Amino acid sequence: MNEIRTLQPQEISESFALSQFAFQYELSAEEQAERSRLTDPKQIWGCFVQEKLAAKLHLLPFHTWLNGQRFAMGGIAGVATWPEYRRNGMVAKLLLQALKVMKEQGQTLSFLAPFKFEFYRKYGWETYIDYLKYEIPVDKLPKFQASEGSSIIRVTRNWELLNPIYVQHALRFNGMLERDADWWNNKYFKHKSGMVALYENAHGERTGYVFYHIKEYTATIHEMVFLDEDARRGLWKFIADHDSMITKVEVKAPLDDQLPFLVHDPKFKQEKITYFSARIVDVEAFLAQYVFATRKAAEPVYLRISDPHADWNNGVYCLNFTGSGEKAQVTKLAEGELPAEELLVNCSIQTLTALFMGYQKAGFLARIERLQGSQEPISRLEAAIPKRTTYLADFF
Structure with missing residues (x-):
């Protein structure tokens, strides 16, 4: 009989052993002691066979932003199974348990980095991010000029200096992590080498930063954040001024980044990377919190959702836009309250x-038959969803 439960403190070393085997890395005794100190065993769910850990996943508490609204999000990480127990449905059971726990904890969203997208799609997770990866030769770096009176300030790795800038930047996207002191210090900075520089404009306002590392003539930009065009140009001029010691720059950027259009020669390596997957855990609570595009009162939208792994989501939801606000009144309808079939928009x-x-947009999803329904309610649904780029600068 398999048992699914959270780990006990004395079982943390078993979890580390499984992770090292599955993800092919080694921890020194010092690293293991440090990770033990930082790891909460209650955040690790294990499947035990005869009291031995056979499979596990980590369920991490996060918050993310979606249309500027803060959502509680459960991050799935460290999913692994010993080879002798694979293909017995243990990960499926752990994922279903995680969904129940996330719902109980009020986490209406879940993110994960899939080893195989089709595997997690079976359980309701779907791709939500692509990003751009640039490799820019030094002779093709931007030839920007910094604004008069602006300055670059090299600083220590002080999260309190960077976080106010990061938050303003992150709010522009759907899917960025809210970072606290622990995340900045023990995850973000911990495993990256390099320096941090702040951009200060002519008014003394700090409107950007860059965290970067130079090794073997390559400048790796871990993160470049700019709140306006002035900061973008100032930070890129700063990076370009390293030209005597580098041959190229590597950096990742959101999918809507416009740097190639701004430089004198955009013919450098640009790669599109598909990254994380997301899942709505609790449809009713999620829709009630969701910020829609500002609109006048309109006809309601009826969504019929199918979710074979979280039965609490199955059903028909009425989104009622009664005023000019950005929230909808959300009602899960009983069987006798359902509208005419032609008013329904159906999807998984x-x-x-x-x-x-x-x-993705509703019109495209309808064309590929992932959304089913009449054109008019699908168009209303598309108009109600704000247009915002998805992005995630972190990994877990």
Whole structure:
């Protein structure tokens, strides 16, 4: 009989052993002691066979932003199974348990980095991010000029200096992490080498930063954040001024980044990377919190959702736009309250997630038959969803 439960403190070393085997890395005794200190065993769910850990996943508490609204999000990480127990449905059981726990904890969203997208799609997660990866030769770096009176200030790795800038930047996207002191210090800075420089404009306002590392003539930009065009130009001029010691710059950027259009020669390596997956955990609570595009009162939208792995999501939801605000009145309808079939928009939980994260539009999803319904309610649904780029600068 398999048992699914959270780990006990004395079982943390078993979890580390499984992770090192599955993800092919080694921890020194010092690293293991440090990770033990920082790891909460209650955040690790294990499947035990005869009291031995056979499979596990980490369920991490996060918050993310979606259309500027803060959402509680459960991050799935460290999913692994010993080879002798694989293909016995243990990960499926752990994922279903995680969904129940996230719902109980009020986490209406879940993110994960899939080893194989099709595997997690079976359980309701769907792709929500693509990002750009640039490799820019030094002779093709931007030839920007910094604004008069602006300055670059090299600083220590002080999260309190960077976080106010990061938050303003992150709010522009759907799917960025809210970072606290622990995340900045023990995850973000911990495993990256390099320096941090702040951009200060002519008014003394700090409107950007860059965290970067130079090794073997390559400048790796871990993160470049700018709140306006002035900061973008100032930070890129700063990086370009390293030209005597580098041959190229590597950096990742959101999918809507416009740097190639701004430089004198955009013919450098640009790669599109598909990254994380997301899942709506609790449809009713999620829709009630969701910020829609500002609009006048309109006809309601009726969504019929199918979710074979979280039965609490199955059903028909009425989104009633009664005023000029950005929230909808959300009602899950009983069987006798259902509207006429031609008013319904039907989709799976994966499609709903791709749509409401802003990753895909309703019109496209209808064309590929991931959304089913009449044109008029589908058009109203598309108009109600704000247009915003999805992005995630972190990993877990």
